[in-house]
Amino acid sequence: MENIRPKAGEVIPWEIHEKEYEKILGDKELLKQQWQNIETIAFRFIWSILTDF
Amino acid sequence: MEENRAIYEALVKFNEKEVKRLVNKVKEEGGPLEDVMNQLQDALIEIGNRFEREECFVPDLIYSGVIMKEAVAILDPMSSYKSGASKGKVVLGTVYGDVHDIGKDLVAMLLANSGFEVIDLGTNVEPAKFVSAIKESGAKVVGLSCLLTISFKAIADTVKAIKEAGIRKSVSIMAGGAPVTELVVEKTGCDYYGKDAVSGVKFALSVYEK
Amino acid sequence: MAEDMDKLYSERLKRYITANRNEKPDRVPIRPFAAEFTSKYAGFTSQEVTHDFEKAFEAVRKCAKDFSWDATVVNMIYVWSGLVDHFGQKYYKIPGIELDPNVGFQYFEPADEEGAFMKEDEYDELIDSPTEFLTNVWMPRISNNIVAPGQPNTYRNNMAWLKGGLSLMAYGGAIGGANEKLKSECGTVSCISGPIKAPFDILADKLRGFRQVSLDVYRQPDKVQKACEALMPYLYMNAKVASDPSKQVPVSVWLHRGTMFSKDMYERFFWPTLKEIIIKLWKEDGIQTIWYAEGNWDKWLKYTAQLPEKSIIYHSDKGDIFEVHKQVGEKFAISGGIPNDLLAFGTPQEVREYCKKVIQTVGKDGGYLMDASAIIQSDAKIENMRAMTEATLEYGIY
Incomplete structure (x- = not known):
């Protein structure tokens, strides 16, 4: 099974996802920013089930 | 006589392996099971006293209870532990x-x-x-x-x-x-x-x- | 009218922040942590406020208005059972389902290794990758719907992830709206933001269970310690991302099992990782923590005293609040300490006297916030809650 070992604050790190694009013709930072915004929320979902729910 | 208190000593030190080893040994050698029970019970009383003096804590009570249960299971796997006449x-x-x-x-x-x-x-x-x-x-x-x-x-x-x-x-x-x-x-x-x-x-x- | 409310809110926010920073505000702020008391007062059943968060918010607003609360928790009945229904957690007993509709929700912990959500031989897996462990191993065990990777997928599994995520978004969004309403309709500050759990507590509560951890600390202490260390950065981040961006409102740590262990075990398993989370939040992010000391934490006061000045607000439950004040009152603000048995069985006069005594000793130089000891449930008498407010308004002015 895939072993990603996400750090705190992420679930599928940008560094992994970045390599999954065949190529990026446009603004990479834009992709990264959007990716990481939802990463934080997903992280919070997993951990809030543990700590709050 | 020294050996007689070894089970007690092991339990008050929460030495699970040693308690099991000693109880197994007594069982194999056909030793006095009643003495084993007395030592285990004495140890639990002592742990209870230490709890009152805040030298032992809830996890210690839980752990010693589990060790006791395991020891009793070694002595008598067929019946759950009973300490003679009910108080x-x-x-x-x-x-x-x-x-x-x-x-x-x-x-x-x-x-x-x-x-x-x-x-x-x-x-x-x-x-x-x-x-x-x-x-x-x-x-x-x-x-x-x-x-x-x-x-x-x-x-x-x-x-x-x-x-x-x-x-x-x-x-x-x-x-x-x-x-x-x-x-x-x-x-x-x-x-x-x-x-x-x-x-x-x-x-x-x-x-x-x- | 709106302007008046704005002014009231600003005054209260200032009062709340000033007291939290262990300084002297214009008056002792009233900051109750009130759960089922609010539903009783507003005339809702526990089932209604647990399952319909809008009713829970409404009940809090009614109390905030009628009892002049300066700050309070927007919903102390923090588990919305709708999310539990959608995601399928097994560990709650919910009012109106397994519990009487008038009793609050309760966490039901597995009693033995067989029922444990994390098994005794899974420490390495948790330590290796905590988020993956939670997702792949823990969640399939705690939910009726979630399927572990490698097992045949199901429609229910897919829907539970979808609906779980949507539920959290819905609830989170609603809390934002409720904070706004608490401000605009009552002029009351929503008093906490992100949650902290001590790594050891979360291991004992939700992962292994208290009874199992009690054996692990003897049988595999190194792994317990490593697990706490592994959980630490995640629990820090979990609090940080949910905290108040303006850093005015503190996060809160809901302390649980730390007092049940020996000094050696507290020093080894509980304290180091919790201390690090609180210090990081304060030093790196400027975020204060409400140290919610459930039970009696007096024996660990000398550890808590090591935390940086103003980094916490010490909430005293069954401890001796006067002793807490003596030992850490110079460093930290203090809240709570009005006994729940007094609120349940005492007379308003007795409550007034007690509040007066706490204000005039613990609160004499500022840095005190009025609250009960434990979270206020339906056992508190309405007239006693009124007496708490009246006493603060009367004796709490500086």
Whole structure:
């Protein structure tokens, strides 16, 4: 099974996802920013089930 | 004689492997099982005393109880542990509306290890169920457990039901659990504030020794 | 009218922040942590406020208005059972389902190894990758719907992830709206933001269970310690991302099992990782923590005293609040300490006297916030809650 070992604050790190694009013709930072915004929320979902729910 | 206290020493040091090794050894050699039981029981009493002096803590009570159970299983895998003649019966339960069981289970374990027959009604127990268990068993002690302040009312309701059933005089009521205080015990009409699991056992002993 | 409310809110926010920073505000702020008391007062059942968060918010607003609360928790009945229904957690007893509709929700912990959500031989897996462990191993065990990777997928599994995520978004969004309403309709500050759990507590509560951890600390202490260390950065981040961006409102740590262990065990398993989370939040992010000391934490006061000045607000439950004040009152603000048994069984006069005594000793130089000891449930008498407010308004002015 895939072993990603996400750090705190992420679930599928940008560094992994970045390599999954065949190529990026446009603004990479834009992709990264959007990716990481939802990463934080997903992280919070997993951990809030543990700590709050 | 030195070997005779080794099991006791191992248990008060929470040395699980050593307790098991020694108990297995006695069993293989056909040694006196009664002596093993006495040592184990003495150790649990000592751990209870240390708990009262705040030298031991709840996890120690839980762990030593588990080691005891394992040791007994080695000695007599067929039957659950009984310590000879019963010291008396105690009805226990967590009051209606409350499903917490750790404290109640701990008191049940200590009572059983001290030779009491425990009628454990579980959690979220309705007052009527306490009443019928007291009547059926003839227990002279009942323990009401809770973890929530909302359970104060359920404690009072249970005491009231016991009164209304006409059996209040024949049973001593103790209450315990995190939010319980002397004031709660007084206002709900109980007899004794079990500030911790060990004091609950002492109260049961005092009732039956009267 | 709106302007008046704005002014009231600003005054209260200032009062709340000033007291939290252990300084002297214009008056002792009233900051109750009130759960089922609010539903009782507003005339809702526990089932209604647990399952319908809008009713829970409404009940808090009614109390905030009628009892002049300066700050309070927007919903202390923090588990919305709707989310539990959609995601399928097994560990709650919910009012109106397994519990009487008038009793609050309760966490139901597995009693033995067989029922444990994390098994005794899974420490390495947790330590290796905590988020993956939670997702792949823990969640399939705690939910009726979630399927572990490698097992045949199900429609229910897919829907539980979808609906779980949507539920959290819905609830989170609603909390934002409720904070706004608490401000605009009552002028009351929503008093906490992100949650902290001590790594050891979360291991004992939700992962292994208290009874199992009690054995692990003897049988595999190194792994317990490593697990706490592994959980630490995640629990720090979990609090940080949910905290108040303006850093005015503290996060809160709901302390649980730390007092049940020996000094050696507290020093080894509980304290180091929790201390690090609180210090990081304060030093790196400027975020204060409400140290919610459930039970009696007096024996660990000398550890708590090591935390940086103003980094916490010490909430005293069954401890001796006067002793807490003596030992850490110079460093930290203090809250709570009005006994719940007094609120349940005492007279308004007795409550007034007690509040007065706490204000005039613990609060004499500022840095005190009025609250009960434990979270206020339906056992508290309405007239006693009123007495708490009146006493603060009367004796709490500086």
